[in-house]
Amino acid sequence: MSDTKKKFEAAAAAVLKAKKDPGSDMKLKLYAHYKQGTEGDVQGDKPGFTDFVNRAKYEAWAKLKGMSADDAQNAYIKLVDRITRE
Template sequence: MSDLQARFEQAYADAQARPERPDNLTLLKLYAAYKQATEGDNGRDKPPFSDFVARAKWDAWKKLEGTGREEAMQKFIDTAEAVRAA
């Protein structure tokens, strides 16, 4: 396992264990970076406009289209560390 992969998995575990919930924008950034790192580009159908949560998640993930796995992992780590430092 690479150092980046280990740091990514640790950042994910730390984010899951946090007692405080980050704001919604930060949650979307974490979600999008995680999905891009683990699944790659968003190829799912666009949710209906009336499903606000699913649509926001889809849009956030779609914005990272073309981002490489390693870069997405680093984005997740950076965002998770910013949350922890706040």
């Protein structure tokens, strides 16, 4: 397992233990980077405009289209570091 992958998995576990709620915008960034880092580019149909939460998640993930898994995982690690330091 690569060093990045180990750090990514540790960050995914650490974010669940964060003492403070990072807020909706940060949660969307975390979600998008996690999905891009684990599954690649967004797949499936875009949720309808009345499905606010899932549509926001889809759009956040779609913005990262083309980003490599390693880049997404490194960005996720940095986001989690920022949250857990606060």
